[in-house]
Amino acid sequence: MDSNARAIARPRPRQALADNLAGYAFIGPWLFGFFAFSLIPIFSSAYFSFTRYDLLSSPVFIGAKNYAAMLRDSVFWKSLGVTFFYVAFAVPLRLIFALLLAMLFNRKSRLMRLYQAVYYFPSIVGGSIAVAVLWRRLFKDDGAINSILAVFGIDTHISWIGNPKTAIWTLILLAAWQFGSSMLIFLAGLKQIPESYYESANLDGAGSVRKFVSITIPQLSSVILFNLLMQTINGFTVFTQAFVISGGNGDPMNNTLVYALYLYQKSFSYYEMGYGCAMAWILVLIISIFTALIFKSSSSWVYYESKEN
Amino acid sequence: MNYKRRKWVRLFPYHFFLIAFGFVMVYPILWMVSSSFKENAEIFGNASLLPGRVVLDNYARGWRYIGKLTFATFFENSLLYTVLATFGTVVSSAIIAYGFARIRFIGRNFWFACMMVSLMIPYQVTMIPQFIMFFQLKWVNSFLPLIVPMFFGQPFFVFLIIQFIRGIPQELDEAAKIDGCGRFRIFRDIIMPLCVPAIITSAIFQFYWKWDDFLGPLLYLNKPKLYTVSLALRMFSDPATSTDWGAIFAMSTLSLVPIFLLFVFFQKYLVQGISTTGLKA
Numbered sequence: 001m002d003s004n005a006r007a008i009a010r011p012r013p014r015q016a017l018a019d020n021l022a023g024y025a026f027i028g029p030w031l032f033g034f035f036a037f038s039l040i041p042i043f044s045s046a047y048f049s050f051t052r053y054d055l056l057s058s059p060v061f062i063g064a065k066n067y068a069a070m071l072r073d074s075v076f077w078k079s080l081g082v083t084f085f086y087v088a089f090a091v092p093l094r095l096i097f098a099l100l101l102a103m104l105f106n107r108k109s110r111l112m113r114l115y116q117a118v119y120y121f122p123s124i125v126g127g128s129i130a131v132a133v134l135w136r137r138l139f140k141d142d143g144a145i146n147s148i149l150a151v152f153g154i155d156t157h158i159s160w161i162g163n164p165k166t167a168i169w170t171l172i173l174l175a176a177w178q179f180g181s182s183m184l185i186f187l188a189g190l191k192q193i194p195e196s197y198y199e200s201a202n203l204d205g206a207g208s209v210r211k212f213v214s215i216t217i218p219q220l221s222s223v224i225l226f227n228l229l230m231q232t233i234n235g236f237t238v239f240t241q242a243f244v245i246s247g248g249n250g251d252p253m254n255n256t257l258v259y260a261l262y263l264y265q266k267s268f269s270y271y272e273m274g275y276g277c278a279m280a281w282i283l284v285l286i287i288s289i290f291t292a293l294i295f296k297s298s299s300s301w302v303y304y305e306s307k308e309n
Numbered sequence: 310m311n312y313k314r315r316k317w318v319r320l321f322p323y324h325f326f327l328i329a330f331g332f333v334m335v336y337p338i339l340w341m342v343s344s345s346f347k348e349n350a351e352i353f354g355n356a357s358l359l360p361g362r363v364v365l366d367n368y369a370r371g372w373r374y375i376g377k378l379t380f381a382t383f384f385e386n387s388l389l390y391t392v393l394a395t396f397g398t399v400v401s402s403a404i405i406a407y408g409f410a411r412i413r414f415i416g417r418n419f420w421f422a423c424m425m426v427s428l429m430i431p432y433q434v435t436m437i438p439q440f441i442m443f444f445q446l447k448w449v450n451s452f453l454p455l456i457v458p459m460f461f462g463q464p465f466f467v468f469l470i471i472q473f474i475r476g477i478p479q480e481l482d483e484a485a486k487i488d489g490c491g492r493f494r495i496f497r498d499i500i501m502p503l504c505v506p507a508i509i510t511s512a513i514f515q516f517y518w519k520w521d522d523f524l525g526p527l528l529y530l531n532k533p534k535l536y537t538v539s540l541a542l543r544m545f546s547d548p549a550t551s552t553d554w555g556a557i558f559a560m561s562t563l564s565l566v567p568i569f570l571l572f573v574f575f576q577k578y579l580v581q582g583i584s585t586t587g588l589k590a
Contacts, residue, residue: 019412020415023412023414024408029401029405029460030461033458034423034424036458037439037461038430044441048437055441104323117576118334119331125568127521128564129539129543133546134340134561144356148356177334185583237432240524244543267437277438283431284431287431
């Protein structure tokens with residue numbers, strides 16, 4: 001390399017030393033936290049997953065027995081099934097609602113901000129225990145939902161929470177209800193689509209369905225990909241709502257025992273910490289597979305505008 | 310005039326739909342608030358939003374909770390945890406973000422990549438070893454495991470503030486340097502004041518997440534006198550014991566007040582935060 005160019009590209013040695021010191025001083029807190037609260041726990045978790053560990057006595061190395069036990073654990077498979085079912089319905093429902101409402105909101109009106117606030121509000125309060133507790137009351141046999149259905153002449157006396165067939169749907173509904181933040185992300189994406197695309201489509205006589213399929217969806221596809229990824233990952237780790245609505249144990253008959261809830265039970269109710277760690281790594285594996293699949297499929301449906309115009 | 314009227318007629322179904330569906334969306338919350346003013350007998354099997362007779366009794370009963378503890382304790386605990394955790398997160402994340410955004414040092418890209426990868430590891434992986442660590446430190450049944458890690462930066466907010474700092478012209482730093490400002494003064498007197506919007510966004514989201522946090526307190530706080538509002542509500546509404554739904558809804562409503570205020574006063578920051586960075590609420 002030309003020594004002249006080098007002198008310009010790199011700061012003087014003394015300056016470089018000062019920069020290095022300053023840099024590490026500023027990121028120091030993160031570096032410490034990274035080792036103490038992420039890296040070391042990650043490696044410990046990998047190790048514990050090959051041990052039997054009840055917290056009080058020291059861990060005993062048992063090889064891959066935790067993973068082998070998982071294969072035979074019917075509750076594990078049940079919780080996996082419940083989680084897949086939850087993700088398969090909650091994520092698409094949430095995204096469809098989010099996209100449809102975002103499209104309705106993508107116009108100029110003085111009322112828009114008020115409407116947005118109303119639709120977004122459930123997402124703001126939805127993560128709270130208050131709402132989870134409320135949900136359990138609403139969907140009981142003598143809850144408000146059955147009273148409303150009765151007004152429309154549908155007489156149901158079932159407890160939506162207590163019935164093994166419907167319990168998971170109350171969780172899915174709770175997730176779908178909180179489409180607000182995805183909606184805002186879609187709305188920001190919709191505002192980026194140039195108006196001229198729709199104008200030329202109008203000139204060509206395209207109908208609204210055609211415009212939706214040929215302009216909106218391709219232009220929005222990278223935002224859809226982002227939302228799909230985030231919501232899928234969140235869906236697989238759902239915990240709090242299931243914990244509160246099921247009364248902490250996945251009732252009725254483990255039909256709301258989502259994966260993270262079973263992991264919590266195993267680790268902190270039965271103190272099978274090794275088994276819990278093994279379950280956590282299977283969760284990482286599942287999430288990685290889904291992320292990879294979504295990314296791989298995205299090359300066929302995500303539309304990237306070519307940079308050279 | 311005629312045109313305006315036609316436009317109104319054309320838009321009527323649109324607004325009608327949005328208002329009707331919007332009502333369905335907020336109905337559960339409205340029902341909860343109204344039930345907190347109803348007598349217990351009126352809550353069951355009643356979908357009405359108007360209490361037959363408005364009673365404030367639920368709030369008094371709920372506040373006293375059980376035994377010697379009142380919700381004053383739980384609100385104090387929640388506030389202590391939320392405020393300290395938010396403060397720690399914002400201050401440390403801003404310092405770290407400045408380091409990554411403005412200083413050239415060996416290994417910067419490597420550590421930045423590490424930080425972004427750590428963002429993608431589910432909490433379930435680190436949860437158990439962290440618990441074991443804090444258990445051995447005898448930190449269980451204190452707020453330390455919940456608050457201390459927040460003082461070492463949260464990758465998500467570090468990233469958010471880095472993005473913001475990159476938008477600030479580098480010439481400002483250069484000028485300050487020529488005037489003899491050191492690194493820390495540049496950070497404190499020049500970058501920080503310009504970062505206020507990003508700081509506010511981070512603070513709002515972290516406050517909101519910590520106020521709602523359930524899993525952390527559930528793991529570490531096992532004594533009722535340490536309970537946060539979330540834990541107390543969950544205890545209160547235990548299916549095996551609870552029947553006093555009026556009192557439960559009164560306290561649930563109160564627990565949403567801080568979030569509601571945040572929503573009303575900082576809606577602009579919330580909406581911008583989500584639209585531009587994909588922050589999940």
